[in-house]
Amino acid sequence: KTLVVGVPDNLTGLDPTNVNDTLSQTAMRTVYQGLFGFDQDMKIVPVLAESFEANDTATEFTIRLRKGVKFHDGTDFNANAVKISLERLANPDNKLSRRSLISMLDRVDVIDDSTVKIVLKTPFGALINTLAHPAIVIMSPAALEKYGKDIARNPVGTGAFKFKRWAADTFEVEKNEHYWKAGWPKVDGVTLRSVPENGSRFAMLQAGEVQYVTLFPPELVPVAEKLPNLLVVKRPSIVGWYAAMNTMKKPFTDPRVRQALNYAVDKAAYCKVVESGFCTPLQSPMPDLLGFFEPQKPYTFDVAKAKALLAEAGYPNGFETEIFALNNTNQIRAMQFLQQQLAQVGVKLTVTPLESGVAAQRIWGVQKPEDATVQMQLTGWSSSTGDADWGLRPLLWGKGFPPALFNVAYYKNDKVDADFEGALETADPAKRGAFYADAQKRIWEDAPWIFLGASQLLTAQSKNLSGVYMLPDRGFVLEGAEFK
Amino acid sequence: MSTATSAPAIVVASDMRTPLGEFWRRFRRQKVALVAGAFLLALLLVAIFAPWIAPYDPATPDYMAILQGPTAAHWAGTDAYGRDVFSRILFGARISLAVGFLSVSLGGLVGVSLGVISGYYGGLIDSLIMRVCDVLLAFPGILLAIGVIAILGPGIDNVIYAVAVFSVPIFARLARGSTLSLKRAVYVDAARAIGVKDRVIMMRHLLPGALPNVIVYFSMRIGTSILTAASLSFIGLGAQPPSPEWGAMLADGRSYIGVADNVTLFPGIAIFVTVLAFNLLGDGLRDALDPKLRMA
Amino acid sequence: MTAAPVPVAAPQSPLVRVDGLNVEFATEGGVFRAVQDLSFHIDPGETLAVVGESGSGKSVTSLALMRLIEFGGGRIAGGKLEFRGRDGVVRDLASADAQTMNRVRGNEIAMIFQEPMTSLNPVFTIGDQIAEAVRLHQGASRAEARAEALAMLEKVRIPGAKGLLDRHPHQLSGGMRQRVMIAMALACRPKLLVADEPTTALDVTIQAQILRLIRILQDEMGMAVLFITHDMGVVAEVADRVLVMNKGRKVEEGVAEEIFARPQHAYTRALLAAVPRLGALAGEPLPRRFPLVEIKEGGGGAFTEAPPQDTVTGSAPVLEVKNLVTRFDVRRGIFGRLSGRVHAVEQVSFSVKAGETLALVGESGCGKSTTGRTIMQLQAADSGQILFHGRDLLAMGAQERRSMRQKIQYVFQDPFASLDPRLTVGFSIAEPLTTHNLATGKAVEERVAELLRDVGLSPDHARRYPHEFSGGQRQRICIARALASEPEVLIADEAVAALDVSIQAQIVNLLMELQEKRRLSYIFISHDMAVVERVSHRVAVMYLGQIVEIGPRQAVFDHPAHPYTRRLMAAVPIADPARRDRERPLLEGEIPSAIRAPNDPPEVRALVEVGEGHFVARYSIGDFR
Amino acid sequence: MLEYLVKRLLGIIPVIFAISVVVFAFVHLLPGDPARLVAGMDASLEDVAAVRKSLGLEGPLWQQYLHFACNALTGDFGISLKTRRPVITEIGERLMPTVWLTVFAMIWATIFGLLIGVLSAVKRGRWQDYGGMIVAVSGISFPSFWLGLLLIDLFSVRLGWLPTGGYGTWAHFVMPSFTLGLGVAAVMARFTRSAFVEIAREDYVRTARAKGVPEKFVIWKHTLRNALVPVITMTGLQFGFLLGGSIVVETVFSWPGLGRLLVDSVSYRDYPVIQAEILLFSIEFILINLMVDVLYAFANPEIRYK
Ligand SMILES: Nc1ncnc2c1ncn2[C@@H]1O[C@H](COP(=O)(O)OP(=O)(O)OP(=O)(O)O)[C@@H](O)[C@H]1O
Ligand SMILES: Nc1ncnc2c1ncn2[C@@H]1O[C@H](COP(=O)(O)OP(=O)(O)OP(=O)(O)O)[C@@H](O)[C@H]1O
Ligand SMILES: [Mg+2]
Numbered sequence A: 001k002t003l004v005v006g007v008p009d010n011l012t013g014l015d016p017t018n019v020n021d022t023l024s025q026t027a028m029r030t031v032y033q034g035l036f037g038f039d040q041d042m043k044i045v046p047v048l049a050e051s052f053e054a055n056d057t058a059t060e061f062t063i064r065l066r067k068g069v070k071f072h073d074g075t076d077f078n079a080n081a082v083k084i085s086l087e088r089l090a091n092p093d094n095k096l097s098r099r100s101l102i103s104m105l106d107r108v109d110v111i112d113d114s115t116v117k118i119v120l121k122t123p124f125g126a127l128i129n130t131l132a133h134p135a136i137v138i139m140s141p142a143a144l145e146k147y148g149k150d151i152a153r154n155p156v157g158t159g160a161f162k163f164k165r166w167a168a169d170t171f172e173v174e175k176n177e178h179y180w181k182a183g184w185p186k187v188d189g190v191t192l193r194s195v196p197e198n199g200s201r202f203a204m205l206q207a208g209e210v211q212y213v214t215l216f217p218p219e220l221v222p223v224a225e226k227l228p229n230l231l232v233v234k235r236p237s238i239v240g241w242y243a244a245m246n247t248m249k250k251p252f253t254d255p256r257v258r259q260a261l262n263y264a265v266d267k268a269a270y271c272k273v274v275e276s277g278f279c280t281p282l283q284s285p286m287p288d289l290l291g292f293f294e295p296q297k298p299y300t301f302d303v304a305k306a307k308a309l310l311a312e313a314g315y316p317n318g319f320e321t322e323i324f325a326l327n328n329t330n331q332i333r334a335m336q337f338l339q340q341q342l343a344q345v346g347v348k349l350t351v352t353p354l355e356s357g358v359a360a361q362r363i364w365g366v367q368k369p370e371d372a373t374v375q376m377q378l379t380g381w382s383s384s385t386g387d388a389d390w391g392l393r394p395l396l397w398g399k400g401f402p403p404a405l406f407n408v409a410y411y412k413n414d415k416v417d418a419d420f421e422g423a424l425e426t427a428d429p430a431k432r433g434a435f436y437a438d439a440q441k442r443i444w445e446d447a448p449w450i451f452l453g454a455s456q457l458l459t460a461q462s463k464n465l466s467g468v469y470m471l472p473d474r475g476f477v478l479e480g481a482e483f484k
Numbered sequence B: 001m002s003t004a005t006s007a008p009a010i011v012v013a014s015d016m017r018t019p020l021g022e023f024w025r026r027f028r029r030q031k032v033a034l035v036a037g038a039f040l041l042a043l044l045l046v047a048i049f050a051p052w053i054a055p056y057d058p059a060t061p062d063y064m065a066i067l068q069g070p071t072a073a074h075w076a077g078t079d080a081y082g083r084d085v086f087s088r089i090l091f092g093a094r095i096s097l098a099v100g101f102l103s104v105s106l107g108g109l110v111g112v113s114l115g116v117i118s119g120y121y122g123g124l125i126d127s128l129i130m131r132v133c134d135v136l137l138a139f140p141g142i143l144l145a146i147g148v149i150a151i152l153g154p155g156i157d158n159v160i161y162a163v164a165v166f167s168v169p170i171f172a173r174l175a176r177g178s179t180l181s182l183k184r185a186v187y188v189d190a191a192r193a194i195g196v197k198d199r200v201i202m203m204r205h206l207l208p209g210a211l212p213n214v215i216v217y218f219s220m221r222i223g224t225s226i227l228t229a230a231s232l233s234f235i236g237l238g239a240q241p242p243s244p245e246w247g248a249m250l251a252d253g254r255s256y257i258g259v260a261d262n263v264t265l266f267p268g269i270a271i272f273v274t275v276l277a278f279n280l281l282g283d284g285l286r287d288a289l290d291p292k293l294r295m296a
Numbered sequence C: 001m002t003a004a005p006v007p008v009a010a011p012q013s014p015l016v017r018v019d020g021l022n023v024e025f026a027t028e029g030g031v032f033r034a035v036q037d038l039s040f041h042i043d044p045g046e047t048l049a050v051v052g053e054s055g056s057g058k059s060v061t062s063l064a065l066m067r068l069i070e071f072g073g074g075r076i077a078g079g080k081l082e083f084r085g086r087d088g089v090v091r092d093l094a095s096a097d098a099q100t101m102n103r104v105r106g107n108e109i110a111m112i113f114q115e116p117m118t119s120l121n122p123v124f125t126i127g128d129q130i131a132e133a134v135r136l137h138q139g140a141s142r143a144e145a146r147a148e149a150l151a152m153l154e155k156v157r158i159p160g161a162k163g164l165l166d167r168h169p170h171q172l173s174g175g176m177r178q179r180v181m182i183a184m185a186l187a188c189r190p191k192l193l194v195a196d197e198p199t200t201a202l203d204v205t206i207q208a209q210i211l212r213l214i215r216i217l218q219d220e221m222g223m224a225v226l227f228i229t230h231d232m233g234v235v236a237e238v239a240d241r242v243l244v245m246n247k248g249r250k251v252e253e254g255v256a257e258e259i260f261a262r263p264q265h266a267y268t269r270a271l272l273a274a275v276p277r278l279g280a281l282a283g284e285p286l287p288r289r290f291p292l293v294e295i296k297e298g299g300g301g302a303f304t305e306a307p308p309q310d311t312v313t314g315s316a317p318v319l320e321v322k323n324l325v326t327r328f329d330v331r332r333g334i335f336g337r338l339s340g341r342v343h344a345v346e347q348v349s350f351s352v353k354a355g356e357t358l359a360l361v362g363e364s365g366c367g368k369s370t371t372g373r374t375i376m377q378l379q380a381a382d383s384g385q386i387l388f389h390g391r392d393l394l395a396m397g398a399q400e401r402r403s404m405r406q407k408i409q410y411v412f413q414d415p416f417a418s419l420d421p422r423l424t425v426g427f428s429i430a431e432p433l434t435t436h437n438l439a440t441g442k443a444v445e446e447r448v449a450e451l452l453r454d455v456g457l458s459p460d461h462a463r464r465y466p467h468e469f470s471g472g473q474r475q476r477i478c479i480a481r482a483l484a485s486e487p488e489v490l491i492a493d494e495a496v497a498a499l500d501v502s503i504q505a506q507i508v509n510l511l512m513e514l515q516e517k518r519r520l521s522y523i524f525i526s527h528d529m530a531v532v533e534r535v536s537h538r539v540a541v542m543y544l545g546q547i548v549e550i551g552p553r554q555a556v557f558d559h560p561a562h563p564y565t566r567r568l569m570a571a572v573p574i575a576d577p578a579r580r581d582r583e584r585p586l587l588e589g590e591i592p593s594a595i596r597a598p599n600d601p602p603e604v605r606a607l608v609e610v611g612e613g614h615f616v617a618r619y620s621i622g623d624f625r
Numbered sequence D: 001m002l003e004y005l006v007k008r009l010l011g012i013i014p015v016i017f018a019i020s021v022v023v024f025a026f027v028h029l030l031p032g033d034p035a036r037l038v039a040g041m042d043a044s045l046e047d048v049a050a051v052r053k054s055l056g057l058e059g060p061l062w063q064q065y066l067h068f069a070c071n072a073l074t075g076d077f078g079i080s081l082k083t084r085r086p087v088i089t090e091i092g093e094r095l096m097p098t099v100w101l102t103v104f105a106m107i108w109a110t111i112f113g114l115l116i117g118v119l120s121a122v123k124r125g126r127w128q129d130y131g132g133m134i135v136a137v138s139g140i141s142f143p144s145f146w147l148g149l150l151l152i153d154l155f156s157v158r159l160g161w162l163p164t165g166g167y168g169t170w171a172h173f174v175m176p177s178f179t180l181g182l183g184v185a186a187v188m189a190r191f192t193r194s195a196f197v198e199i200a201r202e203d204y205v206r207t208a209r210a211k212g213v214p215e216k217f218v219i220w221k222h223t224l225r226n227a228l229v230p231v232i233t234m235t236g237l238q239f240g241f242l243l244g245g246s247i248v249v250e251t252v253f254s255w256p257g258l259g260r261l262l263v264d265s266v267s268y269r270d271y272p273v274i275q276a277e278i279l280l281f282s283i284e285f286i287l288i289n290l291m292v293d294v295l296y297a298f299a300n301p302e303i304r305y306k
């Protein structure tokens, strides 16, 4: 039996090193595997690796590989394949969009057939996390040789499924009979069908045309739960939602204003209204599933306090400002919610949903921070490496103003910057933890964002399906799928 | 009594009528259209006086009353923010009527003018205008709208422009068609023989002849444009929230089909009834304006 | 019926017996009775002509007989329509069911309609349309029906019948279409042919052909004809018996000769008096108005013959046309290659003095209207001069020419079509005034009222719409409109052709009265020789875009010098059954076309003077040499 | 006739040229940098620059246009920025589903539109007429996404008769083509009705009756055949509407068609795909209208012989 999965979007490509959407990467996880991966709780687990050791300065990592693994084309997985795959990605000439993940890679040394040593140019404490990123996969050197650039259309990996077809809106893989995990996989194949409309995806599930639906709309949960043969699974996520305020623009230059807005928004209501309750308020700038998470003292919902702070900052009657986000239902809903909440403290918010290209233009089209037209922007972020570094640095680093990175709040705090940089220079978890704890505290106090919530991931599936689960970064694992 | 035989017996109309009165007299007999017109008038009043009529503010949420079905307090229930659907429909009438009516009027005005000019002068002007219309027609309408909104930014007025732009070519074609046939009419020659200027001929003698067809299409188009606005909302480019535009309400509410049907049902009914009324009114107007029917 | 049953096959029993027919229409103002208590009969093989002015219920009667009236919103409210079918059974069609009617229609009773241009379906071929009836009623196969259609086309003497089968109606001229209609009607050899004004829209020569044709076919097939017309000349030509209708009622019925010789009813007498008779003014040089008849209530009437009218003043022409040429290019193909030219007006010269009427006569397509339209600048001239008081219109600037427009006015053939149906007639009449700023404000209204009075209407008519007037009134309105800008020359293009005889007489009289009052000059375009005789001082005969004969009316009518003029005169029906000559030779063929190859202008030579001011072409033009 | 066709085909060339310029300008006028959208939110500056270079988005616009136009003439529309597959492949995969969907929608919309229109006209002013009107108005006042979801809920989920979406057997066509065609059916019905009412007054219809043609032939042969002439023109115009309307329908019924591709590529600023697709739409539309004109000429002999 084939598992059919309903997903909201289309894949963008079949080369995980050259795509940047979670869906394509997740889909390719059926065909390709990396050295490491995540389990359900975002904990690192070895996949094609068996174990690793790092030196103290976090510049050299020795990794022992799993033996007896074969690529779909019948060739052996070995140290050489790892070397070729990693160096291919790190080579700027290949212009692969995921290169930045391991741009610090110097070289990969083959120690023996099943051992490699990864040498970095600069210390990078988060390397193992990075290696678990779905973009960093091991490809068949023979296939790379054979297909060259066309590898993007002919993926050959070590995964539980072999690539079969990708056309228009369906992606199909079939069972890999020689998979290294004996007895797996338990289904004959997997088909991903892109079904953009929420209602349609749900209908397909009810009609039995698909057995698994990701990103299930929260508002439909009560309906789905009433259906006897359906199961709704709720999982925590590392997707945090926030509304960035441009800290270089009045009135957001004043931290009191930013804090006031945080007090003005009822986070519990946010979760209830926007996410139909499937969400937890953020307790730190990053979601709690990321490593080195430290909870902070919540900004409790307190209109009086918010008003007082605003008055103190010189805005007793509030002010007018604008928020923008993408034009999908959820983000529009969230903006509307903020609009209503902030109205209570006299802040008049204009809501502007933008088409993605236009939104991107507003964010990335800015060369100098003072030219930015952003006042507030609502967005969500998930650290694709599952690590605190990528969960904070792109968004809040002083060197990360657009167009370099995604610091739309134009937030710059030298102490925080130092924390980020320090944490990257060591592989010692304790040291890194200290840096991130400090950073989280400072950011929380500076409040460059209205901290909203971490949404839960909802999936719905037929009751007779088991073994599939969603990862906190919105990826999902289909390898263990099994029908009862 | 004696009469000249050759004088044919004419039944002299008893009451003397002004053109407007005449029109009204014929229109009055279109009972269905009258009802439709009255409804639209009422709707217009509702739209204007919405702030005084509506029981609730359309934008104020009530998180204690989310997604309720119709009750005595909320006649059409509440939506996902606990806003009163009925009040939103009343307020939404403003926007939806504006979108429907203004966009089509704008498109119709430009289109009909172009069409009449094109048909009357013919030749190079005609080819030029018609080719431009071809280009506009060939360009998928919704894409044009996306473009307009992407370039001008979101907002209800831009939705109106967007919808207007792609109404133009069809109106132009309609008007051109009837102008082509009307300009051969003897009365147009008669006007020219008198020395009436081209501009006046177009305005006075050709334009009114194009109206019956235009009106039918106009009334259909109003529906289409309300829906186009809805489709734009569907892909997230419609009216700016929290505007209670009917199409946007439908688009928003579609996620609750099966959970809270009232959220989509009532705006749906509002659109349906309004479009129906426009069509019935359009039919009535057409019939009242049609000189052929007058003779009957 | 109370009478004893009529023997079914009695030879003398009528084919149709209409008894107490009432037809109603539901209108805005309530029920309108278009035909009231009408009774008549038609014997096998005879021709019954139904006459009466427009709106008298002729068409309604015929449609009721065919039971087609239901489809036009009417209702047979009472009476019997007994029809003796081929099988000898007498049926009352008034109560027949749809199936029976479908069997009768087209099969036993066939119909020809007034408008040949619109009565054929534009999307089907001629062959298909004729064959359809055959297949429906005789169960013939496709091929048989087609063969029959061809046979019928040959029977109606269309040249090149075979080629016509696969043509569409728009490719045929009016005369040809009417023949196709006849072929279609006769395809199933009906026992009764209902012909509703079959020739009204046609030229005299074509009309003569069609009338002869119906007559011949009727004799061949032994069919009865119900012939509806308002043209007494036609009646005299075809009818065995005549039924006169007025306002939906029968006024008089009788044998044709009797009716013409001794009309019993005053209405009939008035009708006959209004009929223009060719030759009425033979021997008189000047035009004269139609005699007016006063009907006294209860019958009896007085007859006043009008005096001759001498209005020509001065000797310098008001309007002079010299060597006027108007051609139309015929283009074909991708790049619009010039494939031919219509020589609509070719080297035409004439002049009109103040108070003079020049008639322009000729068959359809000979270029009369184009001449008028060119003078009006509705159509660009290729060459020539149009001199108004000696100044060339074609050489003037646009602005000046526009202002000249008010001095020359045009009255179109179709009074209904030439008024914008969406404007009140008052507005239409005022349009020339406002356009040329001849009056403003209150003065406009006064002037309109005055004009309406001048043409015999009342000022409060100004607020009505064209459709609220009768044809004659509309034509008066058009005339009022033309007079609004105080013109000196009025071009009347078939201005009375569409009107009933009685109204035609009125309008002609009105025009002449205005001429007397205002010394207007007229260019009177017409194909009706009898009317032309009444109104004109001089006549120009056109053929293929050229003037073949021009001269004083008396000279041209009494001594037509050109063969074409003679043929034209011969085709005019004579409104007197005693003088009808059914054995006149049937004219064949269509009017030759004025299209010629691009660089092949026809030969034009100077006309030869044969009498005082009487010029004739003495060279070959078209078929005439 | 042939001359006419050739003339029309030649007339297309400037229109297509104009469209190509408009499309190009339009696409580049849209705010948004494709390189950034392709590279992703968390890409670094150098990544973005690399992507931009690899996409050929450098150099002045007119050069880019010439490049695009010349390649397009040889049938090469470049590589999709998003999937890096040839645009031809991307479009090719989705062309037939969209074409079939449009054609099916058109066919049944025409049939139903004509039926309803004729019925309304024949029964003018009676309940059938108002019934027809209500059906027609429903057609233009139910947003297709709503109707689509309701249909899915009824026929797929509750009754299980039809698949919810996707492209495949005839069963897959039923709901999408219905949803898509309803609006067109409505317009067709209304226009058929008014054309029919007008034609029914013509003299030649009376002539047909006078020949003894049974009523049903009078309606379906003599009247409708003529009423088709104006309706055909409207049909051509409606195709444009269908192409636009299919975006929503394709989304709701997860139909792998061009409409969705278009929306996707617009939000991704996938220039080559947008350009190629709009060009394709335009050519399709123009050809359809050409076909319609030919049909029109066929239905209308007066034009056929000109
Ligand atoms: N469909 C109709 N509805 C209402 N009234 C009608 C209708 N058809 C004819 N009439 C009226 O019936 C009367 C008789 O009309 P009919 O057509 O028989 O006149 P006619 O004698 O044939 O005139 P004409 O010489 O102009 O053809 C007229 O007053 C006309 O207005
Ligand atoms: N606009 C035009 N384009 C081409 N040919 C034309 C045009 N107008 C008239 N003709 C042709 O010119 C010739 C003369 O036409 P015109 O209308 O002057 O004839 P007419 O004598 O007035 O005929 P009728 O008695 O039918 O009114 C005809 O062969 C006609 O087909
Ligand atoms: Mg009649």
Ligand SMILES: [Mg+2]
Binding pocket: C368, C369, C370, C493
């Ligand atoms: Mg003429």
